[in-house]
Amino acid sequence: MENLRDLMAISKDWNQDRLKKLKDLFPDLFTNEGKLNINEIKKVIDIKSVSETERYEFRWFGKSQSKRNAYTPSNATLVYDALRSINPVESENIIIEGENLEVLKLLSDSYREQIKCIYIDPPYNTGKDFVYSDNYTEDKKPYWEQIGVTENGIKIDTNTETEGRFHSNWLNMMYSRLLIARTMLKPEGVILISIDDNEVHHLRKLCDEVFGEYNFIGTFINNSTPNARDYGHIGKMHEFCMFYAKDILYTQTNLLEDKEKRFSFKDEIGEFNVHPLYNSNVAFTPENRPNLYYPFYLNPENQLIELGEEFYEISLIPNSDWIEIFPPQSVKDSVQFVWRWGREKSQEELNKEIVGYETEDGDFRIVQKMRTSEKLIRSILSEKEYSSRRGTAEVEKIFGKKVFSFPKPVELIKTFLKVATDENSLVLDFFAGAGTLGQAVMELNQEDGKERKFILVQIPEQTSPKSLSYKNGYKKISDITIERNKRVIQNIIQQNKNKLPDLYDNQASENPLRGLGFKVFKLTKSNFPRVEWAPDTNKTDEENILSLKKYIKEKESQLLTAFNQEELMLEILLKHGFKLNYNIQKQESFETNDVYLVKDDVKETLISLDLLIDEKTVEQLKTTNRKFICLESALNTTKKYNLKHYLGDRFKSF
Secondary structure (H helix, E strand, O other): OOOHHHHOOOOOOHHHHHHHHHHHHOHHHEOOOOOEOHHHHHHHHOHHHOOOOOOOOOOOOOHHHHHHHHHOOOOEEEEEEEEEEEOHHHOOOEEEEOOHHHHHHHHOOOOOOOEEEEEEOOOOOOOOOOOOOOOOEOOOEOHHHHOOOEEOOEEOOOOOHHHOOHHHHHHHHHHHHHHHHHHHEEEEEEEEEEEOOOOHHHHHHHHHHHHOHHHEEEEEEEOOOOOOEEOOOOEEOOEEEEEEEOOOOOOOOOOEEOOOOOOOEEOOOOEEEEEEOEEOOOOOOOOOOHHHOOOEEEEEEEEEEEEOEEEEEEEOOOOOOOEEEOOOEOOOOOOEOEEOOOHHHHHHHEOOOEEEEEOOOOOEEEEEEEOOOEEOOOOEEOOHHHOHHHHHHHHHHHHOOOOOOOOOOHHHHHHHHHHHOOOOOEEEEOOOOOOHHHHHHHHHHHHHOOOOEEEEEEOOOEOOOOOHHHHOOOOEHHHHHHHHHHHHHHHHHHHHHHHOHHHHOOOOOOOOOOOOOEEEEEEEEOOOHHHHOOOOOOOOHHHHHHHHHHHHHHHOHHHHHHOOHHHHHHHHHHOOOOOOOOEEEEOOOOOOOOOEEEEOOOOEEEEEOOOOOOHHHHHHHOOOOOOEEEOHHHOOHHHHHHHHHHHHHHEEEO
């Protein structure tokens, strides 16, 4: 399809290219219609410059503040909990106990565009007390009071319809978390969100704004309660799961095994079925995907006879005697479809994996040969293994008693993982609950030999004294998350020992514990008192910098000797963008200071937390090509100048 630009002798429109990149990076700055929202940009720069006007948009009370909450920095940190960690050296799995927005902020630099799949089962909006209030600040609202949902013995953050906050509270909680979670997804990453009727319509609008309407893949309807639950006038049997891509152009999902599949055709390679080559996603049009809109040419005179059907020779080169075939239009709304493959890939597969044929109605089609005994995941999930009752029974079997009601069943999460993950995918769940995702990852790895890793985040919310969890000894939901995955690991190891006892022989070349473990971290207050300092708006930047340095010198210098060095190092490395599974090795070549080499799978640095950096160490560092981090108070003016001079941006003092 021609357009005016194609006919003009002009160069590439870089403004459109820049606009597309901006939309890919920050879809929340655009309207649902895809137009750049200037007011949203102004809000990023100066909120006071915005004068709101009425227009079509999804608004609720607290939305702007929720967005700001997503991007404000965290002044908290994480500490490693060795006692509750299981086989930490054998695995890169992580469980974090803490308020999830704060945790996501801490991880957002280290794990930016590192997550392949996010699955969350957030709290459904039932009008009951609401734990997540986005105000993790130790000095104002003590964290351990907040997660108990009380402040000075009084209930806080209630979520009642009469206050007009029933939907707003829930939306504010979800909005900030989804915004920051999106930054952690790989370009080809996806997110799945379980939800019920109360907020499914709002969640769709919310995700359209955060991820972009064009990145909506579909909604699953899960038969979670086959026997139905009485909701008055209706026996409800289902829940939903929203499925969105970070960028649909990069997203690739996997097919599921179909044991009942039968093939209709056969060629010299083997059996196959055919599938239309056009893309039925109405978000893709010739205007926004011109590279996917082009004609095939079919020669009905030259037949490619194969078992079960007559196919015809096709080409991308025009021929006056051949039939020109473009992608069809949507019958429902006349939207013009495009092909799923670009010209280059189609050219490679012409008359091999792409063929043409004539229908009984005399129409002509271009199709792809589908040879796998697999199928697309279905939008209606009706298998018995997907019911909530099955999930409850699974947890009861692991613990030997009832400790958690209606968690998601393992097979449901495994199905999502099969579709959405690859060989070494990192998977995130920041509403971990009973920890089903961790069990699903480890068991699925055992089944297919892949090496997926997980990060689970669960707030240490107190269980109700009336609940089965509390009565059976689990005072916090995060305790259940950790204990469940510990028991799952123990069960897998025992099953493997029974099947393959030689695998656990000291002579075995393969590590039988690989991937069967996790490290536990806890959210806590920063080691540095400086996080409590606030700038004076009446002072210049230079004056505030001097004030902060004085504050650090007075408040922190005397505390350095009392710091736990491991916790201090973790905080510094985390806030310098290192992943939690970093490796650390002491460098023996430095004789006058304890200097360590820290590496994760992306970056590395030298670091020393000694209270005084020796002159000899500075001389040794002059010739290194690595980064170096140390405490600013450990350097005098001359040493600091020398390190800056020789290392430049590779030197950081904290």
